[in-house]
Amino acid sequence: MMTEQKASGESFRDKVATVDKKGKRVWVFPQMPEGRLFNARKAVTAVYLLLFFGLPFIKINDHPLFLINILERKFILFGQIFWPQDFFIFALGMIVFIMFIALFTVVFGRVFCGWACPQTIFMEMLFRRIEYLIDGNAAQQKLLAKAPWNTDKIIKRVSKWVAFWLLSFLIANTFLAYIIGVDELRKMVTEPFMLHIGSFASLAVFTTVFFFVYLWMREQICTVICPYGRMQGVLLDRNSMIVAYDYKRGEDRGKFHKNETRTIGDCIDCEQCVKVCPTGIDIRNGTQLECINCTACIDACNRMMDAVGLPQGLIRIASENNIAKKRNWIFSGKMKAYSIVMCVLLGVLVWLLASRSDIGITLLRTPGQLYQEQPGNQMSNVYNYKMLNKTFREKEIALVPENFKGTITLIGETKLKIPKDGTVTGTMFVYLDKGALTGRKTKLEIGVYEQGKKISTITTSFLGPFTENN
DSSP: OOOSOOGGGOOGGGSOTTBOTTSOBOOOOOOOOOSHHHHHHHHHHHHHHHHHHHGGGOEETTEESEEEETTTTEEEETTEEEOGGGHHHHHHHHHHHHHHHHHHHHHHTTHHHHHTOHHHHHIIIIIHHHHHHHHOSHHHHHHHHHSOSOHHHHHHHHHHHHHHHHHHHHHHHHHHHHHHOHHHHHHHHHSOGGGGHHHHHHHHHHHHHHHHIIIIITTHIIIIIOTHHHHHHHHOOTTSOEEEEOHHHHOSOOOOOTTOOOOSOSOOOOOHHHHTOTTOOOGGGOOOTTOOOOOHHHHHHHHHHHHHTOOSOSEEEEOHHHHHHTOOOOOOHHHHHHHHHHHHHHHHHHHHHHHOOSEEEEEEEOTTOOOEEETTTEEEEEEEEEEEEOSSSOEEEEEEESSSSEEEEESSOSSEEEOTTOEEEEEEEEEEEGGGOOSSEEEEEEEEEETTEEEEEEEEEEEOOOOTTO
């Protein structure tokens, strides 16, 4: 998205801010942000971290609130258990999530990246704070990076690496708790190492990845690896809400002089917005893929505007049209339509989750078995069944013929009980009067009842003899 201004005539979009002309990494040493929006981000971060580190320990009826056990193909979300049979809901949920992000970005820009993305929160609100504590402010960090490996530098580097590794280890343990559960994680700590080699290997991999990402990759995750930055280039339009520089008000730039009567733009060219940017861009050049909408530049600019007695809002949340046409933000018809679509998609997903059956049933005729002649002018077919209980309490169900006169007999069982969070398999006979046969294959509907209440219907076919009327 191009703006009407083109700072110093340079083609800033031809390169990434963190890579120089020779292709070498340009390290970013952002100043510590401060201000109203940064305080709001700290509050969001506090809630986020509380949820992230706390959710694995929350249980409902002695079961985790969240569990994403890929190895056992078992997922628990908000206390509800999901199995591979519910994969279509996850697939739809992923589609809804991607569409939601796309529509949300069109309307509200890349605010997720700066305020809710785990990469940004961990990097800027945790690891970066540790770095400020050990290495000092941005200027001190630059000097330390150029300094020779003396005792002071070695102590600071080792201290930071240890702190980063410990924090990465904590995050890795938390992620592992989401996968295997806190009970299994507790067993890892208390039981012999050899019993949990796979889990310890996973923990080592997670820790190493996080340590490498936050020590070395940093903003490169957002600017080079994450596809969302590229997506925003085709998702944003001139009405999308973004962190924007008001070039109409700010240009032409010029240094501020005490007691002057300002005859040029309000931008005093202090470059504080550049110095606090965690991805190293100049927001005054316009919207760029590196911008994560963290709003640090807004706080920095507002602070400088206050210092020189100029109005705040030179950098603010606005759309391109807001800036170009000097108008306030309006919730356009397009944005309303997108918002309605988002709500509808979420509503469909919620409906699917709410209407999901507690019991998954598979009923198939036993392979290699044909029909059997039975006394009393009846015929029978033998079926294999598999039933999955998706709840945390035992279920007792009954199978009742719906569209046919006949009987259903379980082999080796008198009652069909499904253990909590488990499966039951078995074999059963379906008996049908010969007069009820409608052809080679007769469609059957079997009702599934729990405590006298019908919860679902199974549709299958009954194999009969071939006749001239078939």
